[in-house]
Amino acid sequence: MTGRVAALLPRAEDYRGLRRSWPRDLAAGVTVAVVALPLALGFAVATGVGAQVGLVTAVVAGAGAALLGGSRVQVSGPTGAMTVVLVPLVAAHGPDVVYPVAVLAGVLVVLAALLRLGRLLAYVPWPLVEGFTLGIAVVIAAQQVPSALGVDRPEVENAAGAAVVAAGRFLRDPDWAVLGLLALAVAATALLPRLHRAVPAALIAVTVVTVVAELTGAGVAVIGALPDGLPAPALPDLGDLPALLGPAAAVAFLAALESLLSARVADGMTDGPRHDADRELFGQGVANVASGLFGGMPATGAIARTAVNVRAGASTRVAALAHALVLAAVVLVAAPLVERIPLVALAGVLLVTAYRMVERHTVRAVLRSTRGDAVVFTLTAGATIALDLIAAVALGLVVAAVWALVQVAGTARAVPEPVGADGVDDDEERALLARSVLVYRLDGPVFFAAAAHFLAALTASPGVAVVVLRLSGVDHLDATGARTLGEVVAELEERGVTVLVKGASAEHARLLTAVGALAAVAARGHVFADLPAALAHAREHVGQSGRGCAQAAPVSPAVPR
Template sequence: MSAPPAVRPGGPALRSLLPGRADYAGLARSWPRDLAAGVTVAVVALPLALAFGVATGVGAAPGLVTAVVAGAVAAVLGGSSVQVSGPTGAMTVVLVPLVAAHGPDVVYPLAVLAGIVVVAAALLRLGRLLAYVPWPLVEGFTFGIAVVIAAQQVPHALGVGGPAGESALSAAAQAVGEFAAAPHWAVLGLLVLAVLLTAGAPRVHRALPGSLLAVVGVTLVTESAGLDVAVIGALPDGLPLPSLPDLALLPDLAGAALVVAFLAALESLLSARVADGMSDVRRSDPDRELFGQGVANIASGLCGGMPATGAIARTAVNARAGARTRVAALVHALVLAAIVLGASGLVGRIPLVALAGVLLVTAYRMVERHTVRAVLRSTRGDAVVFALTAVATVALDLVTAVGLGMALAVVIALVRFARTAGAVPEAIEPRELDDDEERELLDRHVLAYRLDGPLIFAAAAHFLAACTATADVRVVILRLGSVTALDATGARTLGEVVAQLEERGITVLVKCASGEHLRVLGAVGTLGPLLDRGHVFAELADAVRHAVGHAAAAPAR
């Protein structure tokens, strides 16, 4: 009988991350809706791609390239049927200081390096870790990002050149000061027009593309009135061929690449999860989504684009437009490519103030007021996590904000977890005792504690205070059968409790520790002295008889 064929390690795992025929199930029926949805999303994505490229400091062309290349690659390889990828506001917040420090060319190797990290995360099956990111933290950095995006647009919105390298808030404040000293009322009028069209058009009819109408309207007014305002400028009339970016900065970009990779993964997985709730198509695969976004970032960097993520706003438009398969996101990328090839001259004449108005409205829409109210009203801890993350995002940077928010959330969770633990005095039934004298000894000098919940380091102090508060007792029985979690610090604290009680002349007996608890207690050394004295018991009756014997022999205190 021949041996079964060898299976290459990781082969099936890698194949599960690649496209398959199931990705296009039902396309024969859904292609008209997918086509219409793709065109609709392209109309929404065009001004945003231009605006995010300009806001980042690399120019409009890399923003378009990112939307085309990353959008197409992620559409084919990603884990969601309706996800739309491209440049986003959150990524802009991270990239602005890097571009100011290293120049615009830094985004290309950064996209490649971050893409490699995200692909590695997919191969390690880290996509499901999103479930452990607290909701208040996500809402907090979303709120902070919205504030930063709005602040970044103030210089262009007022027709004032922003200082490179400064924080968004300080640059906005300086721009306001410069505008107050020398007002440019025509630019302010164009800004108001852009904001009104972006925000107001969908209120007239949901199908109206407000951002596109704002860009077209402001451009027409500027051209017809001959206004002297800053415009996007010349754009390439084609997509660049793939080429290896300058890798000289790679040693300096390791930390930044991890930040970009983290953000790309987090925002893409969040966007895919939002899409799952808006569409009844097959649910997204988080690991495959990471794989697709990683490859999309690599491709974007090689083709002269920026780092990309799944875009929640464009994904929502795609789902609401009736998209059923990933063909819709692919059509969106192809429509944008056609615009690059056939209308780059017209796009270059768009005033920057129009894009600033679009992004100001986008930043406002990023903040869902009812969600913020829900977080702030939920618990005090959740409100603090939200506020800390939001403030740190604005005042510091995104990765520091997420780190601080996660640290605080973990501490709050541990405190809540620890509060479920307790050392509860428990009555002992004297069924196994022979005479009244033994029963009296049991009642007067033996106390049993049932330890409930997790005996972890956060609960250790509470447990220590409860056990050492006993008085007029000669023997304490600790029942560990209800302990749900025991870590090294909890085991060490248990040893300290035993030592403190024995220093007071109280004998400690332990009953009903599970096999895992016994292993931890033994590894820490807590059970060593108790085992040597035979004070660890599997049955309560044995522990009770032993306790009565000790109570009878112990001198009165």
């Protein structure tokens, strides 16, 4: 265990090349901070915990993940996906619930790192990831509608339903000044990057809307008072621990999943070493514990901010650390200015952010792939919008697993093969062998999902005296498949058909013996190592059967494939 923990800790090689790259790293950190500021404020306000919590999270969790994470360029902080999970939790328990949940979720993520669970991301299907990304984008956009329209947030748990109620309230008593500021925020955020990719569109949009609101005296809701420093660390109230474990597990799952996805995206954008999944989990876990202790909300690796960091030239984790330090300076120096930012400005920025989360060509690619992948994508997206993110991921995983089993089971085949008659000169004997002996080669996996297929195929052989089962092509066998083969043997022998088994691997033979599938066959000496020996025994058996077998009705070897 000591060695495992040591492997997760920072090391000198994390900063290899810093002597050459530090100017670029610092510049990238400032760039990311400019992008992250409105997002940290917006996601915290959308969650219902106040803008200051977003700033604390960006500073504390951002610094912690930068120092301890497994990616050189990952940037962490409040994200839209986490907002989707936290909004109903805050509505049910109040804003203070985010502190203990962050600590508990962080502990769970650290445990996942110690158990080396980072590799499990490879088992999350791509259509599922794209489906909940689409669902998250829709939910984030829906969450912004009340602030975007300047109406009170409805007491409706579902974000899409709350957006509809808010839109109805606005239509009954429209505030055109708020709508104008919203249009300005959206236009600036969406159009400024077209001038140059490096333009901090979100910050400019928030600044312009704030200035316009101040000059025109528009009576719009603003962020309000902020503390002029970071709070001292304190252990949050864990008195309701049993009730918080479920939400904390959901937050931990999302923090791990989104952080590892973001790190994987960053790997594809850089030429340096790939991220260490378990170290990334460890860093994110510690960052969440620290965030909760300092009065922050749960955080994850942020794909958009990480991408900005890479494009700005970041080479080491100093860039992400510099981003956190710049935001800390904002808390200490610019809090009075941040207090005057209208909520509608943040809503406009987040609406554009939600729109950009969805890559239209990716959605089209998933929907055009396979029917099962399209179903997983659609169900996950719909469940994210209608239910919640964790239920959506669980549903998507179940559907994806069932579809995968169906596809794998479809590769299982019972293939009929001609019976060799080398050395048999008599035409009548040749015909007798062809009618009376049937050889099946079993290919692919023989497991619970394919068992019924084999049972139907192998017992559809009337009029045959001997069936030879070739098992050398079986690449996977489970207990259900072994049991089913035993049932096949028993049913055939009840009909008077002799069953010969050939080519079972040592592993498969042990399993077949353990479930009793080969007991009767082995007792008669009907298990063979090679096909010629099995066919020789089959000929001998047919010859001993006399003309009874010769009178058997011809058998068509057509077998479902």
